Amino acid sequence: MHVLIRGAGIAGLTLAHELVRAGAQVTVCDVRAGPAGSASWLAGGMLAPWCERESAEEPVLTLGRLAADWWDTALPGHVLRNGTLVVAPARDAAELNRFATRTGGHAWLDGDGVAALEPDLAGRFRRGLFFRDEAHLDPRRAMTALIAGLKAAGVRFAYGNDTSVEADRIAYCTGMAAADDGLRGVRGEMLLLRTKEISLSRPVRLLHPRIPVYIVPREGHHFMVGATMIESDDDGPISARSTMELLNAAYSLHPAFAEAKIVETGAGVRPAYADNLPRVKQTREGISVNGFYRHGFLLSPAMAQEAAALILNERVEALNEAHG
Amino acid sequence: MLTLYGETLTSRLLLGTAQYPSPAIMAEAVRASACDIVTVSLRRETAGNRTGGQFWELIRELGVRVLPNTAGCHSVKEAVTTAQMARELFGTDWIKLEVIGHHDTLQPDVFGLVEAARILSAEGFRVFPYTTDDLVVAERLLEAGCEVLMPWCAPIGSARGPVNVDGLRAIRAHFPDIPLIVDAGLGRPSHAGMVMELGFDAVLLNTAVAKAGDPAAMAAAFAGAVEAGHVAFRAGPLEPRDMAVPSTPIIGKAVFE
Numbered sequence: 001m002h003v004l005i006r007g008a009g010i011a012g013l014t015l016a017h018e019l020v021r022a023g024a025q026v027t028v029c030d031v032r033a034g035p036a037g038s039a040s041w042l043a044g045g046m047l048a049p050w051c052e053r054e055s056a057e058e059p060v061l062t063l064g065r066l067a068a069d070w071w072d073t074a075l076p077g078h079v080l081r082n083g084t085l086v087v088a089p090a091r092d093a094a095e096l097n098r099f100a101t102r103t104g105g106h107a108w109l110d111g112d113g114v115a116a117l118e119p120d121l122a123g124r125f126r127r128g129l130f131f132r133d134e135a136h137l138d139p140r141r142a143m144t145a146l147i148a149g150l151k152a153a154g155v156r157f158a159y160g161n162d163t164s165v166e167a168d169r170i171a172y173c174t175g176m177a178a179a180d181d182g183l184r185g186v187r188g189e190m191l192l193l194r195t196k197e198i199s200l201s202r203p204v205r206l207l208h209p210r211i212p213v214y215i216v217p218r219e220g221h222h223f224m225v226g227a228t229m230i231e232s233d234d235d236g237p238i239s240a241r242s243t244m245e246l247l248n249a250a251y252s253l254h255p256a257f258a259e260a261k262i263v264e265t266g267a268g269v270r271p272a273y274a275d276n277l278p279r280v281k282q283t284r285e286g287i288s289v290n291g292f293y294r295h296g297f298l299l300s301p302a303m304a305q306e307a308a309a310l311i312l313n314e315r316v317e318a319l320n321e322a323h324g
Numbered sequence: 325m326l327t328l329y330g331e332t333l334t335s336r337l338l339l340g341t342a343q344y345p346s347p348a349i350m351a352e353a354v355r356a357s358a359c360d361i362v363t364v365s366l367r368r369e370t371a372g373n374r375t376g377g378q379f380w381e382l383i384r385e386l387g388v389r390v391l392p393n394t395a396g397c398h399s400v401k402e403a404v405t406t407a408q409m410a411r412e413l414f415g416t417d418w419i420k421l422e423v424i425g426h427h428d429t430l431q432p433d434v435f436g437l438v439e440a441a442r443i444l445s446a447e448g449f450r451v452f453p454y455t456t457d458d459l460v461v462a463e464r465l466l467e468a469g470c471e472v473l474m475p476w477c478a479p480i481g482s483a484r485g486p487v488n489v490d491g492l493r494a495i496r497a498h499f500p501d502i503p504l505i506v507d508a509g510l511g512r513p514s515h516a517g518m519v520m521e522l523g524f525d526a527v528l529l530n531t532a533v534a535k536a537g538d539p540a541a542m543a544a545a546f547a548g549a550v551e552a553g554h555v556a557f558r559a560g561p562l563e564p565r566d567m568a569v570p571s572t573p574i575i576g577k578a579v580f581e
Contacts, residue, residue, distance in 0.1 A: 055345040102537065184347070184378030209481050209531075231379035274382060275348035 001025065003311060004165050007173035008032070008157065010040035010139075011278075011289045013146045014300040015171055017074055018308035020153045027165050028150070029158035031177070035143045039175055040296050042190055042266040044216050044226050045139040046203050047071065047298055048084050050105035050131045059277055060295060063302035068135040070301035075145050078137045082202035085109075085117055086129040089252055095207040096127060106131045120198045120254065136203050138218050139297060169311050170286035175271040176233065178290055182279075185233030185269040186293060189242040190226035192218075193250065195260035206253050213249035222263065225250050227294070238265045270294055280306045287311055326525055328472055328503055329418065329450040331389070333360040336520070337550045338391065338505065339543065340530025341365075347382045349539050354386050357543035362388050363420055363528065365395040366410045380413070391452060393420035398433075400440045407444050419444060420452040420474070420507075420528075430480040430508075434461040438468050445469025454507050457491035459498050466502065473502055474528065477519060478509025481531040485515035489522070496523045513542075513549030520553025521561055 001024045005012045008030035016026045035041055049064030072079045086106070088096040100106065106129045115122035117130065151157065158165070172178055176185055200217040216224040228242045243265065250257040272293040273279060280303055281288040289307045292299055326333045338361045344350035354362055364383055383390060392410030397403040400423060407419040423440050425433025432455055441451045445468055453465050457475045465473060475495055478484035486492055487509070496504060506519045507528040516527045527550055536542035 057345070098535070184382075233377065272346075273348075274346060274351070276346035 001169065001312070002027070002165075002167045003169045003171060004029065004167035005171045005173055006030070007038075007175060007177075008035060008147075008159070009038035009173060009175055010043070010143065010296040010300045011175070011292060011303065012171070012173035013143060013150070014074075014304035015173060015289060015307050016150050016155055017146060018304040019311065020150060020155060022308060022312055024312070025154070026150070027156045027158065027167065029161065029165070031160070033160045035140075035147065039188075039268045039270050039292075040139055040143060042188065042227075042268045043139040043296055044190075044203070044214055044224055045137045045142065045297050046084065046214065046216060047079070047135040047137065048131065048203065049298060050103050050134060051084055051086065051205060052295065052298065053104070054099055054102045056295070057275065057277060060299065064295065064298040065133075067298050067301050068133075071135075071137055071142065071297070074301075075137075075142055075149070078142050078145065079135050080137065080202070081133075081135045083117075084131040084134040084136075084203050084205060085114065085121075086131065086205045086207065087114065087121070087125040087127075087253070088207040090126070092208055093127065095209060096129060099207055100129055103129075103131075105133055117202070118200055118204065120200065120256075121204075124254065134203075136216055137297065141219075142297070171307060171311065172283070172286055172288045173290065175290060175292075176269050178271070178288065180288065180290060182273050183271050183291060184231070184274070186272050187230040187232040187234055187267065187269055188227040188294070189230075189238040189246070189267045190224060190265070191238075191243065191246050191250075191262060192264035192266070193223045193225060193257060193260040194221050194263045195223070195256060196221045197256035197259055198254050204253060206249050208249065211245045211249060213246060215250060215253060223250070223257075223260070229294070233269050235267055235269045238267045270296075278303050280310060282310065326503065328452075333389075335360045335547070335550075336526040336554055337516075337547050338363060338526060338528040339533060340528070341383060342395075342530055343534040344539055347379060350534070351382065351386060352540040353533055353543040354388065356540040357533070357547045359543075359547070360388055361391050362386065363391045363393045363530070364414070366392050366406050366413065389418075390414050390416060391418050391420050392416065393454075394422045396424065397422060398424050398427075400436045400443070403436070403440045404443050407440075407449060408447075411449070417448055418450045418452065420454060422454045432456060432476075434458065437461070438464045441465055441470050442468040452505070457488060457495050459495060462495060462499060466499075471502070472505065473499065474505045474507035476508040477506050477515070480508040482509050483511025483532055484509055485511050486519055489518075492519060492522055492524070510546075513545045516546050517549040517553035517556075520550055521556050523557045526550070 005028045008028050019026050047068045049061045053061045109128040111126045114125045114128040203216045205214045225246045273291040276293045278291040337359045339359045340363045394403040394406040403423045423433045423436040451470045452472050454474050477486040503525045505526040506524050533543045
C-alpha cells in the first residue's frame with residue numbers, strides 16, 4: 001500500500017514512522033521548504049502528561065504516558081528521563097498547592113530536595129513538586145532524526161510542493177492549513193536563550209496565576225522558554241509584552257538569565273479543537289490527524305498508531321470515540 | 325429582574341470566559357451557570373490586528389450577551405482604544421472598563437478609570453467600570469456617565485471573598501438605586517451568597533469557576549448561591565444579636581409536670 005501524507009510536522013512524521021514499520025510505502029509532502037516553520041519546530045518537547053493533566057482532560061494522561069517509550073524506541077538516545085520540576089515564586093506559593101491537587105505522579109520536595117535535583121537553583125525555592133516519570137526531548141533534533149530515519153527506510157520527501165502523487169490512501173496532517181471548521185488557532189510564542197551561567201537537567205515549570213512558564217534545557221547551553229497561549233491565528237512576530245513576560249519568568253527562576261543571549265524568538269499557531277484534544281478522522285478526502293494543541297510530541301505517537309491502524313484497516317479505537 | 329442599561333436580565337451571575345481548560349469546558353460552564361452575560365477579554369485573545377475568529381465564533385454560539393472588557397489595559401488611551409476595537413468586533417456598545425493601576429494587585433487606577441469612563445460615555449458606550457469600594461470614586465463614575473458600578477470585593481483572581489464588608493455595605497447604602505455588581509475576588513459560592521445577601525444586584529466571576537476542578541459544576545454552584553443570596557436579601561434577613569433569643573416563647577409555655 002502506498003500512502004501519501006500531507007504535512008511534515010510531528011503528526012505527519014510519526015504517522016509515516018508507524019506506516020513504514022507496518023510495511024507500507026510512504027511519501028510525505030509539505031508546502032514548506034523543510035521542517036522549520038511547522039508548529040512542532042517551536043515546541044518545548046516535554047513529555048509531561050502528569051503536569052499537563054492540571055488543565056487537560058484525562059486522555060492526555062492515558063495516551064500521553066506512552067509517549068516517552070514510543071520516542072525512546074523510535075529514536076534511541078533522544079529521550080531524557082529526568083522528570084519535571086515545578087516551582088513557584090514565594091508570593092505565589094499557593095499555586096503550588098493548587099497544582100498538586102490537580103495532578104498526580106509527583107512528590108513534594110523541600111529546598112534541599114530542589115537543590116539536589118538542580119544545584120543551580122539552590123536557595124531559591126523552599127518547596128517544589130517533582131514529576132519523576134516525565135521526560136523531554138529536543139524537538140528539532142528529534143524531527144531531523146525522524147526524517148533521516150524515514151528517508152533511510154525509503155520514504156520520499158517532497159518539500160516545497162503540493163503535487164499530487166498517485167497513492168492508495170491520503171493522510172492529512174496539515175495543522176492549521178486543513179479545511180476543518182472545528183479547528184481554531186492558539187498562538188504560542190517562545191524564546192531561545194543561551195547562557196553558561198546556569199545549567200538545568202530537566203524542564204522546570206514556574207507557576208504563576210497569570211503567566212505559567214516552562215524552561216527546557218537543550219544542548220549547547222540553550223534554554224527554550226515558553227510559551228504563551230493566545231486565542232488567535234496570528235503567526236506574526238512575538239510581541240514585546242510576551243517577550244517581557246517570558247523573560248521576567250526566566251529571570252525570576254534565576255537571575256543569571258538576565259545575562260543570557262536571546263538566540264531566537266518564535267511564534268506559531270497550534271491547531272486545536274474546542275476540547276483541546278486531537279482527532280483521527282475519516283473524511284471524504286482521506287484520513288485526517290489534527291488538533292494537537294500543545295501536545296504534539298506527547299500525543300502524536302498514540303494518534304499515529306490510531307491513524308495507521310485505520311489506514312491499514314485494522315481494528316480502531318479512535319480517540320474521538322472515547323470522548324465523543 | 326435585573327435591569328442594566330435598559331436590558332432586562334434573568335440571571336444575576338456574569339461569567340468570564342478566560343482561563344478555562346478548553347473552550348468546550350468554558351461553554352459547558354456558561355450553560356451550567358444559566359448566565360445571560362459573559363465577559364470576553366479582547367486584549368488577551370488577540371495579537372496584532374488579527375483575532376481569534378474561531379474563539380469568537382464559539383462564544384457567539386453560546387447565545388448569550390457579550391460584555392467585552394479591557395482587561396490588562398494600564399492606561400486611559402489603551403483602554404479607550406480597546407473599547408473601540410471591541411465595539412467594532414462584537415457590535416455592542418457595552419464595555420467592562422478596566423484600567424489597571426498596579427501590576428501586582430491589579431488594583432484599578434481610579435483616576436484613569438474616571439477619565440476613560442467620561443471619554444467612552446461621551447462616545448456612546450455603556451460603561452461597566454471595574455472599581456474599588458471608594459464612595460467618592462463611585463460618585464465621579466456616575467457623573468462621568470456610568471449607570472452601573474462594579475466594585476471589587478478583593479483583588480482579581482485572589483479568591484479571598486469580601487475583605488471589606490463594611491465598605492461593601494456603605495457603597496450599597498449610598499447608591500440604593502444604582503445597579504451594583506461585585507466584580508473580582510470571589511472564591512467560593514458562599515462569598516457570592518454573602519454579597520448578594522448584602523443587597524448587591526449581581527456578581528461577576530471568572531477564575532473561581534475557570535480554575536475549579538470541575539468548572540461546570542462550580543458554575544452551577546455559584547448560580548445557586550447567587551440566587552439564594554438574592555432571595556434571602558429580599559426576604560429580609562435577621563440582624564445578628566448579642567444574646568440568645570429562644571424561638572419558642574418561654575412565658576405562657578404549657579407545663580406538663
